[in-house]
Amino acid sequence: MAALRVGTRAVEGRFQTNGGAMAPSVRLLPPNREAKPRSNHSAAPGKARRRAGPMPLWRVAVFVSVALNVATLALLLHHYATSPPHHHNHHDGALTRSSDAVDRQARTASMAPSTGKPAVTPDSVINLDHGDPTMFEAFWRETGDAAELVIPGWQTMSYFSDVTNVCWFLEPELDRQVRRLHRTVGNAAVDGYHVLVGTGSTQLFMAALYALSPDSGDEPVSVVSTAPYYSSYPAVTDFLRSGLFRWAGDADTFEGDSYIELVCSPNNPDGTIREAVLASKTGNGKTVHDLAYYWPQYTPITKRADHDIMLFTVSKSTGHAGTRIGWALVKDRAIARKMTKFVELNTIGVSKDSQLRAAKVLAAVSDGYERRPEQAKGTTTPPHRLFDFGRRKMVERWSMLRASAAASGIFSLPEETSGFCNFTKETAATNPAFAWLRCDREDVDDCASFLRGHKILTRSGAQFGADPRYVRVSMLDRDDAFDIFVNRLSSLK
């Protein structure tokens, strides 16, 4: 789950949109995918004979030219998959000729999807207020069509995905891939759990509050979390002034036996590994574990989590925040039913297109670590491994940040901790998705405003129930923004 404060003056105004991304309708085929059908399809030779008469050389010609077409397409595919967005309109132009194609090119240009925050310059305001995980784009550009989604116009039109499932709107393939990835990584137990899908894990967070609130009860149940806690917890809990649940602040100072404790581990904002701090004597206390960051790129996987309710999201696991898919692993069937009911009443299910895309992406991640012999056969390229990429980037960025803070001399960061990772089978340091940065300068009591004065947007510790001398800084933005950030930070005295 990431926090957003769009709508504040600081965030608006300063961005422009960038419509230059690769048009989704531009499509190229990888080798093998179509070659066979072409040569096998009975209509093909027939047409050939009609056009050029029977000639023995033809079969050879056809096969060889198919091979060269495919080779060409492979080159183009690689080219498209790796070129920066703003190049593509040019290439589209070069690739299209007929008036029909020109029209398609026009539609194509207008169909360009958004790219989020545009590229930055050394003078830009650097916005690291949200955990926008665009760092991962570089990885997915390299995976070619492994994570590409194609949906014909007539598919997945029904509200229903599997009416025999408690979560009747969950695509069976997403269920499969979620369980497969957790088994691959070993970060959470899935056997005996219900998988529920939500529009991001934020929706599932609300669903959990709804499901865990007592049906009868004049007083809303208290929702608590140890400070510093994720800034969205109080906002999301209270914005509708529900009579079912109410934000009650820091779990450490909470007194009472009826509560819902939110445990975020690794913790947003400070990256610490958390356990529940409250224990209910009467069983009226419930716990929700937000494990959005419990993945090998951020922290060693020290045990297989097996809590009653565990929340995950593609936003932080694979970087696909725009897809808005989260999932919950839930032990109790009645709770799973009630959480499902929440999503039914709130949004009548969850986008099937996004579920299929998430399934494709999670499958690509698992494939990277479980490449079967027939997949490896004939391929010289190493498999694309998301967690290797993520860990490499995070290690690199954290060392850059620590060097920058040291060079500046006025900032401090949490101590680095480490542990043995059961997934990588080696000792690894924690590399949190957010930096919990403290400004040590005596005359600075509001670190966020101090940094804003230097065109660096972060989130004040005050929003996490903590000291405003602290700020939360996203470590997941694109390279250009991160580089400018660390350079700028090191110059502050």
Next chain:
Amino acid sequence: MAALRVGTRAVEGRFQTNGGAMAPSVRLLPPNREAKPRSNHSAAPGKARRRAGPMPLWRVAVFVSVALNVATLALLLHHYATSPPHHHNHHDGALTRSSDAVDRQARTASMAPSTGKPAVTPDSVINLDHGDPTMFEAFWRETGDAAELVIPGWQTMSYFSDVTNVCWFLEPELDRQVRRLHRTVGNAAVDGYHVLVGTGSTQLFMAALYALSPDSGDEPVSVVSTAPYYSSYPAVTDFLRSGLFRWAGDADTFEGDSYIELVCSPNNPDGTIREAVLASKTGNGKTVHDLAYYWPQYTPITKRADHDIMLFTVSKSTGHAGTRIGWALVKDRAIARKMTKFVELNTIGVSKDSQLRAAKVLAAVSDGYERRPEQAKGTTTPPHRLFDFGRRKMVERWSMLRASAAASGIFSLPEETSGFCNFTKETAATNPAFAWLRCDREDVDDCASFLRGHKILTRSGAQFGADPRYVRVSMLDRDDAFDIFVNRLSSLK
């Protein structure tokens, strides 16, 4: 907005999932799309020479074989786009050979998306309780790749779509296509309106309640609608026991000056054309217009609606319920901001994948009525026109239903009304998406249970604040289910 009651015994149990749909990763290209790039790309001839040596016949061979490949692919494409789902696994098998391909075939099969409710038999329970719009699948199967979506793995990963827009998570292309379609149909004003996107219009309905509720106020504002009203209105308004708004029932009997009136027109469940019935003296009364069914397939477009808040959804306009995309047209900027804030807190935006798919689908609908010369050139097939298809089907189904009710003799239906449609430029009858069916038999005081006894699932009038002698019946299911329904209905005495 469609109503769901999944989780009731009646709905569960009796369905099975159907995993046999066309795998989304199977892709074929239409003519022209790749022919030009292949022959233009400099790498191709080079490779050709290296493999077979310089030979004049080659250039001809390559070009002709490309032509025949493309022709073959066009045939296959047509075949895939029009074959029923359960045929595809067979074809996949026929199209794949190498072990790599076999592996892909396995992944492909496992990637098959859900199809919602499976095909029915004359003995099946026919579930017409929800407005599952699968009737429209037949139309989209015919449109080929016009509405096909392709998203590379690295695209739309950011939370942001356009941070300069009030609705910062709205894909600019969806904004464009929403405005274009309303201009094409003339059913709603768009100039001077903000377009907001939601996870289905249900989320935007909640967003509107949130935005229209007074910031300060000890009492929740009363939410009302004239009976019979859409059964989800009370459920969605009250399920979180919000202190901001509270369901207050039938607008006709409401007394007070502070309220939010929901006006659904054409009305769900009875298809009547509605106007607001309350008028506030102090300006504390607000109105939300749910125009989900104000499209030419259901009713004549008699005027361009220009209310303060208007809700629409792809579920009922194009039939893409599984995509979960709705939009709101909002006049006031402050209201638009607050509705956007609701979606931000509820789900941190809306799936970009689904927004791009909705944009593609809406574009295909507008293209059907605005085909440009360069598109028409060389094509002999008539344009695919969604509203023509929808109206034809609805007229056909309503005449079948009226004949069936007449044959039975124990049911009555609303009188048919008609008007001049500014879109089709002819007088047209209303053909509501739901039938508001009354059982006239003296000994039947609960029409829903009576029909359930004959394995027809409908929704009781009681849930719409009306007489249980009435039921709401979906008119939008697949042909097979609808045919069995009308045959079964006509036999009831």
